[in-house]
Amino acid sequence: MAKKKEQKAEHDASTEEKILVAAKKIFTQRGYEATKVRDIATEADINLSLVNYYFRSKEKLFEHIMVENVNKLFEKVGPILNDEQLSLREKISELANHYIDLLLENPDFPKFIVNEVLSGSSKIPAITARREFILHSHFAKQVFSLQAEGKIKFHPVQLMMNIMGMLFFPFLGQNLFSHISAPANFRELMESRKKLIPVWVEAIINS
Amino acid sequence: MAKKKEQKAEHDASTEEKILVAAKKIFTQRGYEATKVRDIATEADINLSLVNYYFRSKEKLFEHIMVENVNKLFEKVGPILNDEQLSLREKISELANHYIDLLLENPDFPKFIVNEVLSGSSKIPAITARREFILHSHFAKQVFSLQAEGKIKFHPVQLMMNIMGMLFFPFLGQNLFSHISAPANFRELMESRKKLIPVWVEAIINS
DNA sequence: AATATTTTAAAACAGTTGTTTAATTATTAA
């Protein structure tokens, strides 16, 4: 029964798997246009035509990878955003912990987020659906109710911008910032942010 | 003497100018790889070979545009960052005013900033030089002295990340955010930020 | 007006790139 899976774990990765790993790496790093099918084949160490054999076209493969990425980006976050037991501050703390870990492990994600998720250009349904999801989450309701209760004097979207900016932007400017302090320190800086961001958001709310 | 300039102003844009305008638009929007020389020629409404005639190669033209962009991004900012008369808060206020206006007028800039300026991959000297400049500015000194004076309990780079994040990130997620509130409201939200950001930064410092 | 120079245009070139084909090898099912 579980033979196949065990075999997979023991033996070399299957061709399909190798293509996926290579494609994920190169597509996420360079984007669609800058990625050549031959680059993927070389990186995966397989024959060129196997890419089309397994995934029919470059575009199909790209969408596959993008869906994979966006799922990884949101799978853990959905339950957090909609957990009615968590206060806003607790949610922010959880989000900070989760995303900082995730982005430290996936240095290519920030650019992907900007170019595929935040950019309106993406036609991939999995991405547009996630955007909707966030907007109707319990988290969004909590942020908006801050205004309704008169606890903030500015538009709630401003707060969402700040939270996301504090979370994602450092990774976009990683090369810039890790040039200031020692590059190795970037990780420490990000670890510190896990606890700092909730405090800063609180300060902004009370400003 | 001024004949030529006046002619330029009165008459149609020169071919060189038309290419520059088209190239700036397409390169900034789509990036290097996704931009085809034929796209530029079509957009500029000129013959294909004129692109190479005036700029020798696609790569040369790209660098030309990138330098143009980065200059526009920093020309006004240098004096602000190094103005020893301005307090940190005043500098932040000036920066917010300037960058919010600039990015509202140039919707393509945010992606360019992420992919060319913040990304370490850029080999364009004009960009790397600017990075150095910021790090040694009076502004940077002021931020770092906050820590020396014990006014903040975290690393000064954290504050720089937050300031830049609050400034740039909303424009990166423009499509996302303008989907929440009415799209037309995005401009108003950004206008509000001009005054809000200095307050928020203050709140973060005092947190 | 005649000549030289600059600018524009069309076509072609050479290299790249996504994809397909056809043949071979490996695997599975009978």
Place this chain on the structure above:
DNA sequence: TTAATAATTAAACAACTGTTTTAAAATATT
């Protein structure tokens, strides 16, 4: 084992892309 199916490979194709060439038209210079 044998037949059928799946996986892999090398080669080729056709469209695309950056660049060059060659010639014509426009402009400037003498």
